[in-house]
Amino acid sequence: MSYPIFDLHWHARDEEQSAKETIARSLAVAEASGIIGIAAMPNTKRPLISLERCQEYLAIADREKSPVKFYVHIGLTPDPEQVKRAVDAWRREPRIIGMKAYWGKSTGDLTIRNEDQQRKVLETLSEEYYDGVLISHCEKESCMNDKLYTSSDPRIWSRRCRPEAAEMSSFDDIAGFAEDVFFPGTLHIAHVSTAYAVDKIHNYRGKVKLSCGVTPHHLFLSDDYLDRLGAQAKCNPALREEATRKGLEKRLWDGRINIIESDHANHCVEDKQGEEPASGIPVGVAWPETLGALIRRGMPSARIKALVCENPVNLFRSGDKLLDLEIPDRVRVNMDKLRLLRESYPLDVSKYIG
Ligand SMILES: [Zn+2]
Numbered sequence: 001m002s003y004p005i006f007d008l009h010w011h012a013r014d015e016e017q018s019a020k021e022t023i024a025r026s027l028a029v030a031e032a033s034g035i036i037g038i039a040a041m042p043n044t045k046r047p048l049i050s051l052e053r054c055q056e057y058l059a060i061a062d063r064e065k066s067p068v069k070f071y072v073h074i075g076l077t078p079d080p081e082q083v084k085r086a087v088d089a090w091r092r093e094p095r096i097i098g099m100k101a102y103w104g105k106s107t108g109d110l111t112i113r114n115e116d117q118q119r120k121v122l123e124t125l126s127e128e129y130y131d132g133v134l135i136s137h138c139e140k141e142s143c144m145n146d147k148l149y150t151s152s153d154p155r156i157w158s159r160r161c162r163p164e165a166a167e168m169s170s171f172d173d174i175a176g177f178a179e180d181v182f183f184p185g186t187l188h189i190a191h192v193s194t195a196y197a198v199d200k201i202h203n204y205r206g207k208v209k210l211s212c213g214v215t216p217h218h219l220f221l222s223d224d225y226l227d228r229l230g231a232q233a234k235c236n237p238a239l240r241e242e243a244t245r246k247g248l249e250k251r252l253w254d255g256r257i258n259i260i261e262s263d264h265a266n267h268c269v270e271d272k273q274g275e276e277p278a279s280g281i282p283v284g285v286a287w288p289e290t291l292g293a294l295i296r297r298g299m300p301s302a303r304i305k306a307l308v309c310e311n312p313v314n315l316f317r318s319g320d321k322l323l324d325l326e327i328p329d330r331v332r333v334n335m336d337k338l339r340l341l342r343e344s345y346p347l348d349v350s351k352y353i354g
Contacts, residue, residue, distance in 0.1 A: 001330040002034045003305050005287055008098075008312045009135070009190055009213065009261035010038040011107075011280065012070075014060055016045035021266045023057075025341065026284070027066040032338040033287040034331035035068060036309070037322075041135075042075030042100050043108035049075045049082060051089035054096050069325060073100040073135055075110045078117040080124045087128040097321040098132055098188075099125075103170050104139035106236045107265070107279060113141050119177045126181040132319030133186045133211075138170035138197070139237055151275060154230045158223040158238035164194045167237050171197045178208045186318060191215045191263045193237040195247040202256040211315055213259035214248055216283050216290040220353050221245070231277035232347050235265065253299070258311045260290065269346050285342050286350035288333060293354030 007030070013021040023040070030038050040057070042048035048057055054072050061070035074086045074096050090096045103118055105111045112118050125134065143166035149157055171189060178187050192198055192212040201210040217235065222242040225233040233239055240248075251257045264284025271278040283290075287308075294304050309327055316322045342348050 002288070002333045003291060003301070003308060004328050004331045005033065005035040005308045006312045007035055007038045007262050007264070007284060008259070008315070009263045010040050010284055011043070011263070011265040012038070012040040013044060014057075019268050020271070023060045023070065024064050025344070026264070027061065027064050027068045027070065029285050029338065029341050030068040031066060032334040032341060033285070034333045035287065036327065036331065037069035037071060037325060039071040039073055039097055042073055043102065043106070043110045045108070047075045047108060047110050048072055049077055049110070050085060051093060054089060054093060058095050071095045071097045073098040075099070076101045076112065076121055077110065078112050078114070078121065080120060083121055083124040084128055087125065087130045090130070090132055094321065097316045098135055098319070099130070100135045100137070102137045103174055104137065104141045104144065104166065106137055106139070115173060118174060119181070122174075122177045122183050123181040125185065126183050129184055131184045132321065133188050133315055135188050135190050136174055137190055137236075138174060139166040140170035140173065143169050149275065151230060151277075154226040154234065155223050157226055157234050158240060162236060162238045164196070164240065164244065167192075167194050168196045171200065175200070175208065175210065179206055183208055185209070186211055186315060188212065188315060190261065191218060191237060192257065193218045193240055193244070193248070195244060195251065198248070198251045198256050209318070211259065212257060213261035213312070214252060214257050215261060215263045216286055216353055217281050217349065218245065219248055219252060219260070220293060221349070225352065229349070231272040232349065233281065234272070234277055234279050235263070235281045236279045252307070258307065259315065260307050261312065262287070266345060266347065272347065281349055282345050282347055283349060283353070285338065285345055285348055286353045288335065288338065289350045289353040296354065
């Protein structure tokens with residue numbers, strides 16, 4: 001038996017990208033791991049940016065008849081009319097639990113890179129009185145230089161291509177715009193990777209609701225793993241130097257970080273080869289190791305349950321979502337089944353977690 005998990009950040013891909021990941025396999029991994037619900041990200045090949053597209057995607061999950069609940073975050077584009085329709089879709093479909101904005105390029109084409117567009121998107125959400133969760137990928141493109149990546153020095157991904165400054169600067173922009181327009185929802189900084197953003201959120205006393213989540217890989221793996229594993233350890237934002245990793249761990253311990261989200265993102269082995277390898281780590285298969293690491297380091301069980309389930313669920317409940325989701329006290333984990341499933345993830349890093 002183990003703790004129930006709600007993973008708010010999962011790239012389930014499927015459809016044209018079924019070679020990378022499928023909804024069926026995601027649900028199977030989740031069920032074996034004791035995950036009660038996952039929320040999929042919208043940067044699929046055909047992005048999830050309309051009600052119809054989200055429902056078409058949710059229907060794939062329905063066919064699995066899994067006990068694991070499946071949700072989506074609708075993607076935002078720079079088009080104000082699309083943003084309005086996204087708010088409407090979020091109001092109509094209970095399983096669209098949040099929205100996702102890529103404030104800089106990551107995987108796929110869903111990006112709102114220009115600062116005027118960024119402000120306009122937040123202003124539109126404010127005008128529409130969107131009071132749900134806006135999951136934000138904060139990396140500012142003017143601070144990034146993906147082209148510098150070279151397989152002969154993979155650590156450059158964290159030091160030069162996607163430095164901490166990219167997240168810090170993007171966070172400052174977006175939080176500032178949200179404040180300017182009186183954004184009524186919760187701005188959730190996904191996969192936070194800098195002590196700077198965590199502390200800004202923690203110390204913030206303004207009107208906007210701010211939140212952040214850390215991934216198991218940013219928590220337990222430093223950018224030494226880029227040297228050790230090459231592109232297998234390449235993700236956005238990048239793994240950070242040991243001092244930053246330790247800083248994130250400390251902030252998880254002292255309560256400045258209150259959510260763990262996996263950002264599970266699998267790719268094919270071929271996608272990780274060459275001079276422009278894909279970014280993403282399939283860390284959703286490593287939840288038992290993540291929990292094990294927290295337990296071994298002495299974290300109280302009530303705190304673990306809050307970090308991996310209650311806090312992420314409550315984040316969405318503040319926007320009147322997930323109200324009927326039941327959180328069991330304990331869940332069954334099937335490690336044999338999970339080990340078997342992991343054989344289909346050659347990029348699995350679970351043995352390094354903890
Ligand atoms: Zn992600």
